[in-house]
Amino acid sequence: MQREGTTMDAPISLGFTDPDVPPAGVYDRCIRCGLCLPSCPTYLETMTETSSPRGRISLIKAVGEGRLDLLAEGFQAQMSECLDCRACEAACPSGVRYGELIEGARAQIARALAPRRSLLQRTVRGFLVRRLFAGRGWLALAAALVRFAQRTRLDRLAAVFGLGRAIALAPTLDAPPFRPFARRDPATPAQGLALLHLGCVMPLAFPRVHAATxxxxxxxxxxxxxxxxxxxxxxxxxxxxxxxxxxxxAKRNIVAFERSGADVYVVNAAGCGAALKEYGHLLAEDPAWRERAQRFAARVRDVTEVLDAVELDPRIGPLPLRATYQDPCHLAHAQRVVAAPRRLLARIPELELVEMPESALCCGSAGVYNLTQPAMAERLGQRKIANLASTDARVVVTANPGCALQLAAGLRRAGMAVQVKHVVELLDDAYAAYSAPPARAAAAASRE
Ligand code: SF4
Ligand code: SF4
Structure with a gap:
């Protein structure tokens, strides 16, 4: 019998094979209730069942049960179109761990395609996945080229070579990169040691966020x-x-954390935080690393979780601004951190926080989705900007570099004068705005 996704000339290529098989125990939990559909960005944009979480789970199950070819075009397209935003996972009453399914399916496709790729395709993919983001040298070189292009206005020329989208997303690289450093103690006696996760893009594109953190x-x-x-x-x-x-x-980061002697591993990029918290799962099949990975993952915290859980210095100044908060998917859905950033923003005197419609709907950034699925990324980006515009906020606050880049690019295109800030930047601004009571009194007296 011919199976879906194959032709008579092209027999079925593969089902799932070890390792990294999407677990049947996970997709079998789906009861097809559809409660996840209204939270899925690609479903909301297309209103198509196959572009929904339920549809994608059915496709994954079909491959798992040998009814669909792993390399069927439609299957590959749906596994790519999914943002891996995990909104469906957070909405699911049956506890379907959708992230495990989509990430397993992508690993299966990538492995099956590897021998079919040309040498050039393998080299480019290997460079992008294993070199550019994983080694600071290549990214620093890329940042230097972007900085040069921005200064000389050669960035306009880059569009001619098909790099327009990447350049449009690039932030203005006008500050020196953030560097690793040895222990820094606070003014008051330290109550613990935090390891700051530097990440790949953050030190180059957002050094001010690290400094504020x-x-x-x-x-x-x-x-x-x-x-x-x-x-x-x-x-x-x-x-x-x-x-x-x-x-x-993952092993490199676990070793670095153990060597540091830190009590907590602090992250200010939601996408990184979600990945770091899942090291226990990533290394679950490795007996030499399983327990170390679990211990590590249990110490990872988003910076908003850390700050929300402790008493902060009370000397915070006012920021008379109208602000709105954009939930990064990997903070709200993957880590389920929703209230902490809002509570922190509520601590800023005179800050007016207005909720944005669909604040937890993906902005279309999703790692490199912007580059791999530009059309859907653009639709979701425009939807986000329209929702943001409806709040009349002067600043949009978020907690992930991808969201910040996507929001800033959308705002530039729309000609809207709205600042994009990380939660810690706005808090840090509020502390900088503090003036001690005597100084305030003196300032008030001099105005009279
Ligand atoms: S909410 Fe959960 S159980 Fe219901 S269709 Fe979506 S994934 Fe399946
Ligand atoms: S991860 Fe996001 S885009 Fe993918 S199916 Fe779930 S809600 Fe939709």
């Missing part, structure tokens, strides 16, 4: 260390279907 952790009475032997979290490799490489990156 260090200051905010100090205000939470934590000493901070950012050792150079940590590295990429592996999220891009997992999303690209290369969990083997992600495992090697």
């Amino acid at each position: 260090v200051r905010m952790l100090g205000r939470a009475r934590l000493a901070v260390v950012a050792p150079p032997d940590q590295g990429c979290c592996g999220a891009i490799a997992v999303h690209a279907g290369d969990p083997t490489f992600a495992r090697s990156l």
Whole structure:
């Protein structure tokens, strides 16, 4: 019998094969209730069952049961179109761990396609997944080229070579990169040591967010260390279907954390935080690393979780601004951190926080989705900007570099003068705006 997704000339290529098989125990939990559909960005945009979580789970199950070819075009297309935003997972009453399914399916496809790729395709993919983001040198070189292009306006020329989208997303690289550093203690006696996860893009594109994070952790009475032997979290490799490489990156970070003697591993990029918290799962089949990975994952915290859980320095100043918060998918859905960032923003005197419609719907960034699925990324980006515009906010606050880049690019295109800030940046601004009561009194007296 011919199976779906095959032709008579092209017999079925593969079902799932070990390792990294999407677990039947996970897809069999789906009761097809459809409660996840209204939270799925691609379903909301297409209103098509196959572009929904339920549809994709059915496809994965069909491959798992040998009814559909792993390399069927439609299957590959749906596994790529999914943002891996995990909104469906957070909405599911049956506890379907959708992330495990999509990431397993992508690993299966990538492995099956590998021998069919040309040498050039293998080299480019290997460079993007295993070199560019995982090694700081290549990314630093790319950042230097972008900086040069921005200064000389050669970035306009880049569009001619098909790099327009990448250039449009690039932030203005006008500050020196953030460097690793040895332990820094706060002004008051430290109550613990935090390791700051540097990440790949953050030190180059958002050095101010890292600097603000260090200051905010100090205000939470934590000493901070950012050792150079940590590295990429592996999220891009997992999303690209290369969990083997992600495992090697995970081991490096586990060793760096153990060596540092830190009490907590602090992350200010939601995508990285979600990946780091899942090291226990990533290394579950490796008996030599399983327990170390679980211990590590249990110590990972988003910076908003850390700051929300402690008493902060009370000397915080006012920020008379109208702001709105964009939930990063990998913070809200993958880590289920929703209230902490909002509670932190509520601590800022005179900040007016207005909720954005669909604040937890993916903005279309999703790692490199913007580059691999530009049309859907653009639709979701425009939807987000329209929702943002409806709030009339002057600043949009988020907690992930991909969201920040996508929002900033959308705002530029729409000609909207709205600032994009990380939660810790806005908190840090509020502390900088503080003036001690005597100074305030003196200032008030001099105005009279
Ligand atoms: S909500 Fe859960 S059980 Fe219901 S269709 Fe979606 S994945 Fe399946
Ligand atoms: S991960 Fe996101 S895009 Fe993919 S099926 Fe779930 S909700 Fe839809």
